[in-house]
Amino acid sequence: MNTPIPLTTPVNKGIVTALDQVIDDFFGLSPINLSYANRSAYGKLCREKPQLDGAELVRRLLSRISENRSALTQAGTPVRGGQMWRFKKNLKLDPGNGSLEVRIERAIARLMDSDWVNQVPLSSGLTDGHEAKRSIDLVHRHSDTEYDFIELKALSPGRRCGGNQTPLFAAMEILQYGLIFLYCRENQEVLFPATADLRPLLRARIIHLEVLMTHNCYEQPGGVGQSGLAWLNNILLSCMEELNHRTPCLVSFTFAFKQFAKEFAWIEADHQSLVKSEFEGCWPGILRDKIQCAIAGRQPIDIC
Numbered sequence: 001m002n003t004p005i006p007l008t009t010p011v012n013k014g015i016v017t018a019l020d021q022v023i024d025d026f027f028g029l030s031p032i033n034l035s036y037a038n039r040s041a042y043g044k045l046c047r048e049k050p051q052l053d054g055a056e057l058v059r060r061l062l063s064r065i066s067e068n069r070s071a072l073t074q075a076g077t078p079v080r081g082g083q084m085w086r087f088k089k090n091l092k093l094d095p096g097n098g099s100l101e102v103r104i105e106r107a108i109a110r111l112m113d114s115d116w117v118n119q120v121p122l123s124s125g126l127t128d129g130h131e132a133k134r135s136i137d138l139v140h141r142h143s144d145t146e147y148d149f150i151e152l153k154a155l156s157p158g159r160r161c162g163g164n165q166t167p168l169f170a171a172m173e174i175l176q177y178g179l180i181f182l183y184c185r186e187n188q189e190v191l192f193p194a195t196a197d198l199r200p201l202l203r204a205r206i207i208h209l210e211v212l213m214t215h216n217c218y219e220q221p222g223g224v225g226q227s228g229l230a231w232l233n234n235i236l237l238s239c240m241e242e243l244n245h246r247t248p249c250l251v252s253f254t255f256a257f258k259q260f261a262k263e264f265a266w267i268e269a270d271h272q273s274l275v276k277s278e279f280e281g282c283w284p285g286i287l288r289d290k291i292q293c294a295i296a297g298r299q300p301i302d303i304c
Contacts, residue, residue, distance in 0.1 A: 013068045014129040015180060022064050023172050026057045035163075042166040046220065049231035054238035058246075061176065065183050069127050079191050080125035085184065085199040087139070090119040095275045100154040100214075103271045105137050110274065111291040115141040120201070122180050126191075136177050138212075145205040149177060153213040157265065161217050167229055167257060170211040171236055178209045178253060182243070185251055209240075209255045212298055215262045229257060233303045261297045266290075 020037070024030045027045060034041040066073075089109045097103065109118040116138065123134040138150040151174040153165045163169060185204070188196050196202055218229075236255045243253045270287060277284055 013127060014131045015065060015068050015123050015126045015183075016132070016134065016176065017068050017129065018064055019061060019176055022060045023057070026052065026060065036172055037163045037169055039161070039163045039166060042163070042168045045168065045231070046228070049228070051231065052235055054235040054240075055242035057175075057235070058179070058239050058242040061179050062183070065179055068129075069183075072127060073187055073190055076190055078193055078195075082195060082198065083121045083124040084126065084192075085122065085181075085201045086120065087117055087141070087200050089117045093275050093278050095272065100156055100266065101137075101152055104154050104266050105152055107266060107270070107274055107287070107291050108138060108295065110278075111288045112295060116295075117141075122177055122184075126180075126184075134177070134180075136174075139201070142206075144200065145203055146208075147201060147204050147206070148208045148210055149174060149181070150210045150212050151177075153211070153217045154260075154266075155214050155216045157216065159216065161219070165213075165217055167211060167213070167218060168232060170213065170217075171232060171255075171257070174209045174211060175236070175239060175255075178207060178243075181207065182247065182251065186247075205251055207251060207253050209253060210258055211256070212258050212260070214260050214264070218257075218259060218301060228304050229301070230303050233257065257301045257303070258298045259301050260294050261299070264294045264297070266294075 020035065021030065023036050024034070027036060027041070027050065029035060029041050034044070036042070091106065091110055093106055093110075105118050108116060118138050120136040120139050121134070122136060123131045125131070136149050137152040138148075140148040140150065142148070151170045153161070153170050155161055155165065181201070181204075184191055185202055188202050192199060192202065220228075240253050240255050270290070273284060274287055277287075
């Protein structure tokens with residue numbers, strides 16, 4: 001197990017302050033000046049396939065999250081604002097936004113039913129520090145007590161993933177979001193004393209954490225075939241075991257790496273057609289069918 005190094009502690013802490021350092025430390029990246037957000041770090045870990053205990057990662061991250069808001073929570077200070085954990089679609093479409101991830105996310109929000117929302121804020125107003133924008137890409141409601149939290153990554157054909165588009169980075173992002181949710185769930189009487197009823201997500205009893213990517217995001221760092229992710233999947237599964245051991249009566253968690261079908265592609269013409277239809281006030285059935293098939297057809301990846 002990699003020994004933690006002392007964490008830096010800014011005066012105005014946000015809820016995610018030093019979480020990146022905790023993760024780098026856990027994977028043994030800090031002493032060699034690498035970050036889990038770097039593609040080279042992902043390649044190194046894929047080659048080495050470290051056998052690490054995800055329970056320890058969960059304990060370290062939860063401890064840091066709690067510390068980041070400890071003074072405010074102990075003082076009974078609620079969150080500021082009403083955006084956190086809202087269940088509402090963000091339908092803004094920008095014809096000039098070239099991000100394939102954003103385009104697919106907005107298309108899903110527009111073309112799927114009311115049980116699908118996007119850009120769910122999870123840190124706005126949580127602390128007195130500067131909170132960078134943190135949102136869950138997609139949330140799917142199965143019932144009032146069961147939800148999917150989805151981290152979405154997408155690359156056009158022929159593109160190589162950057163450091164923030166690797167399975168490692170995506171998994172660590174959605175894990176952090178799940179842990180922040182757990183902190184809010186456990187402390188909702190302090191955090192949301194008069195507004196918990198306005199945040200239906202806080203009633204969740206089952207959370208499915210999911211990394212959803214286009215096929216090419218799973219390619220090996222060398223660019224040939226899909227990555228062998230058994231080492232990382234095992235770490236995430238032990239993270240889930242630790243969480244479910246800690247909170248058996250409050251909320252249970254699962255985790256899965258999933259991908260769109262290899263033939264799925266959201267092309268420029270699809271995006272521009274969706275933008276045009278926004279002004280016309282109707283959505284082309286062919287686009288709705290395409291997105292619904294993509295969502296229905298997403299599958300767990302082969303873990304090897």
